[in-house]
Amino acid sequence: xxxxxxxxxxxxxxxxxxxxxxxxxxxxxxxxxxxxxxxxxxxxxxxxxxxxxxxxxxxxxxxxxxxxxxxxxxxxxxxxxxxxxxxxxxxxxxxxxxxxxxxxxxxxxxxxxxxxxxxxxxxxxxxxxxxxxxxxxxxxxxxxxxxxxxxxxxxxxxxxxxxxxxxxxxxxxxxxxxxxxxxxxxxxxxxxxxxxxxxxxxxxxxxxxxxxxxxxxxxxxxxxxxxxxxxxxxxxxxxxxxxxxxxxxxxxxxxxxxxxxxxxxxxxxxxxxxxxxxxxxxxxxxxxxxxxxxxxxxxxxxxxxxxxxxxxxxxxxx
Amino acid sequence: xxxxxxxxxxxxxxxxxxxxxxxxxxxxxxxxxxxxxxxxxxxxxxxxxxxxxxxxxxxxxxxxxxxxxxxxxxxxxxxxxxxxxxxxxxxxxxxxxxxxxxxxxxxxxxxxxxxxxxxxxxxxxxxxxxxxxxxxxxxxxxxxxxxxxxxxxxxxxxxxxxxxxxxxxxxxxxxxxxxxxxxxxxxxxxxxxxxxxxxxxxxxxxxxxxxxxxxxxxxxxxxxxxxxxxxxxxxxxxxxxxxxxxxxxxxxxxxxxxxxxxxxxxxxxxxxxxxxxxxxxxxxxxxxxxxxxxxxxxxxxxxxxxxxxxxxxxxxxxxxxxxxxxxxxxxxxxxxxxxxxxxxxxxxxxxxxxxxxxxxxxxxxxxxxxxxxxxxxxxxxxxxxxxxxxxxxxxxxxxxxxxxxxxxxxxxxxxxxx
Numbered sequence: 071x072x073x074x075x076x077x078x079x080x081x082x083x084x085x086x087x088x089x090x091x092x093x094x095x096x097x098x099x100x101x102x103x104x105x106x107x108x109x110x111x112x113x114x115x116x117x118x119x120x121x122x123x124x125x126x127x128x129x130x131x132x133x134x135x136x137x138x139x140x141x142x143x144x145x146x147x148x149x150x151x152x153x154x155x156x157x158x159x160x161x162x163x164x165x166x167x168x169x170x171x172x173x174x175x176x177x178x179x180x181x182x183x184x185x186x187x188x189x190x191x192x193x194x195x196x197x198x199x200x201x202x203x204x205x206x207x208x209x210x211x212x213x214x215x216x217x218x219x220x221x222x223x224x225x226x227x228x229x230x231x232x233x234x235x236x237x238x239x240x241x242x243x244x245x246x247x248x249x250x251x252x253x254x255x256x257x258x259x260x261x262x263x264x265x266x267x268x269x270x271x272x273x274x275x276x277x278x279x280x281x282x283x284x285x286x287x288x289x290x291x292x293x294x295x296x297x298x299x300x301x302x303x304x305x306x307x308x309x310x311x312x313x314x315x316x317x318x319x320x321x322x323x324x325x326x327x328x329x330x331x332x333x334x335x336x337x338x339x340x341x342x343x344x345x346x347x348x349x350x351x352x353x354x355x356x357x358x359x360x361x362x363x364x365x366x367x368x369x370x371x372x373x374x375x376x377x378x379x380x381x382x383x384x385x386x387x388x
Numbered sequence: 389x390x391x392x393x394x395x396x397x398x399x400x401x402x403x404x405x406x407x408x409x410x411x412x413x414x415x416x417x418x419x420x421x422x423x424x425x426x427x428x429x430x431x432x433x434x435x436x437x438x439x440x441x442x443x444x445x446x447x448x449x450x451x452x453x454x455x456x457x458x459x460x461x462x463x464x465x466x467x468x469x470x471x472x473x474x475x476x477x478x479x480x481x482x483x484x485x486x487x488x489x490x491x492x493x494x495x496x497x498x499x500x501x502x503x504x505x506x507x508x509x510x511x512x513x514x515x516x517x518x519x520x521x522x523x524x525x526x527x528x529x530x531x532x533x534x535x536x537x538x539x540x541x542x543x544x545x546x547x548x549x550x551x552x553x554x555x556x557x558x559x560x561x562x563x564x565x566x567x568x569x570x571x572x573x574x575x576x577x578x579x580x581x582x583x584x585x586x587x588x589x590x591x592x593x594x595x596x597x598x599x600x601x602x603x604x605x606x607x608x609x610x611x612x613x614x615x616x617x618x619x620x621x622x623x624x625x626x627x628x629x630x631x632x633x634x635x636x637x638x639x640x641x642x643x644x645x646x647x648x649x650x651x652x653x654x655x656x657x658x659x660x661x662x663x664x665x666x667x668x669x670x671x672x673x674x675x676x677x678x679x680x681x682x683x684x685x686x687x688x689x690x691x692x693x694x695x696x697x698x699x700x701x702x703x704x705x706x707x708x709x710x711x712x713x714x715x716x717x718x719x720x721x722x723x724x725x726x727x728x729x730x731x732x733x734x735x736x737x738x739x740x741x742x743x744x745x746x747x748x749x750x751x752x753x754x755x756x757x758x759x760x761x762x763x764x765x766x767x768x769x770x771x772x773x774x775x776x777x778x779x780x781x782x783x784x785x786x787x788x789x790x791x792x793x794x795x796x797x798x799x800x801x802x803x804x805x806x
Contacts, residue, residue, distance in 0.1 A: 213628070216628070223639060226639075311628055349608050
């Protein structure tokens with residue numbers, strides 16, 4: 071890692087920690103700890119969504135805005151199967167499989183038809199797909215109070231008087247593990263190498279014989295599994311409402327942008343800090359109204375920081 | 389409604405229909421002549437909201453069923469009601485268009501059964517300018533209760549919150565209530581502030597923690613309420629968000645650290661199962677109309693009307709009760725008019741304003757309208773507790789005691805109702 075990148079990482083992490091410290095200043099740990107725990111779980115979900123997005127974007131050039139909708143459909147299936155009395159793990163598996171199927175269906179049948187269109191067109195197409203899925207989900211399951219519970223909610227540890235459930239620990243650990251796993255996958259496997267080649271130069275990769283369709287399908291598959299897992303965790307930790315899960319993709323985009331659609335580690339730091347700051351802003355009577363825009367302010371500041379010293383061009387590759 | 393619930397509802401409905409055929413009386417509607425109305429139709433409008441974040445069709449569905457029943461039983465002096473409804477899809481522009489279509493471009497005589505989060509705010513001025521009265525049924529914002537031409541059978545969040553707060557103060561020993569409301573001035577802030585005022589007027593205190601409806605994370609609002617020093621938490625939210633807040637509280641095992649109270653939206657038959665055993669006996673909910681187990685004669689008639697004239701999947705919920713009541717009170721007022729005047733909007737509006745002292749076992753107090761810039765006839769209710777499989781009544785009909793209701797009580801005194 072070069073020194074500039076390391077410096078950027080450190081500045082980013084330090085700035086986020088400083089903001090959290092400022093918001094928590096003078097408040098008892100029992101209170102700030104509650105907000106920190108809550109924010110870390112939400113931030114992990116933002117990060118997971120952003121990681122799936124970046125992996126797919128790097129391999130295929132598609133910014134997938136339908137991952138939330140795929141997760142929402144999966145979560146509703148999981149709830150439905152559990153309501154019908156099926157063994158809950160089957161429902162959790164079905165959640166991931168449904169999100170995988172929805173994502174793969176787009177990646178295999180629709181995305182290739184848009185392969186040569188602009189990035190923006192590809193992204194908007196996935197948004198259309200998301201709205202179609204959301205419409206179907208809303209048609210099948212009309213608005214009704216629902217909740218999805220995992221057995222890990224009942225298990226927890228006490229950290230300085232705070233109860234942290236196993237579900238929250240799992241989602242945080244999963245976000246970190248997925249970043250590490252994908253990093254290793256990209257660095258140490260042949261398919262990972264091919265994905266990196268696609269990310270560097272798609273046209274050249276095709277010329278040298280990289281099986282683009284196969285590599286892209288694998289990338290869509292990874293994104294689908296992450297979307298399913300994120301949807302399941304979101305339904306448990308936040309709430310089981312298809313619209314809310316679908317549009318979780320918006321702060322996830324902010325997390326992905328914080329990583330410049332490149333660095334998974336920065337997406338993780340960005341997502342976690344967005345969740346924590348968004349949560350801890352509640353402690354400030356003056357700033358708590360700004361909570362919903364916090365992820366985007368952070369993403370904008372990060373972009374400006376990285377942008378320093380370069381000139382903006384329209385659609386060019388600086 | 390999920391498939392299982394839908395199947396159960398259909399089965400229950402089929403069972404009720406069979407049982408109804410064997411045991412229950414036929415529905416009683418309007419003039420109850422048993423003969424279909426054949427005269428010139430009287431146009432009545434209704435606006436509902438059905439899109440994300442919620443389906444509020446219950447009230448217009450119930451009103452439609454009652455009007456069908458009335459049309460099959462002599463109509464309004466022999467004239468059938470032509471009930472036309474529009475969906476505002478929670479969109480202000482659609483709401484304005486719906487009102488223009490039903491009120492400005494149509495010779496409708498009244499609006500009945502309206503249920504929406506936004507249309508009353510958008511259209512209150514139109515209703516006043518067009519001289520039409522709205523007998524709404526599912527209102528949630530201040531404009532619905534603080535307008536000259538809208539009156540609702542449901543209470544909305546403010547009275548229901550006050551009812552819950554009053555019960556908590558008197559029965560649970562609450563001295564400091566934190567109200568978790570939506571960050572919407574004419575809904576959450578309006579109705580939470582009334583609770584704070586009520587508590588302060590009674591030697592206690594209160595605060596509000598506001599939740600942005602678009603924000604995914606509900607935990608922060610809960611934590612804000614927890615850190616406020618309150619002994620009671622009032623979850624002034626739609627049922628879905630309330631479930632998420634209670635789940636977050638369960639995770640931190642906060643159940644026994646606070647009293648948990650809520651207004652009517654949590655009175656939903658699917659809520660107890662979704663909440664689970666942890667909360668049974670610990671969440672108190674205000675019911676603004678009679679809980680289903682009360683089952684008085686008018687409640688039975690509502691069920692009979694829905695069975696005979698509604699659709700199998702029309703919800704049998706509080707807003708459905710409210711829609712039935714609005715339609716019934718409207719028809720009773722119309723039947724009391726000179727037959728020559730029932731197609732005249734201005735005279736119908738006068739007749740609606742003249743409503744006073746109508747009663748139903750679905751409501752705790754009398755229903756009236758009167759001529760005022762505000763209307764809130766329903767300000768008494770029940771208190772129920774969430775238990776396994778449903779709700780247990782813990783306090784029968786009681787009047788809410790708050791300075792907010794003084795103008796309403798003055799009008800009621802003027803009308804000889806209290």
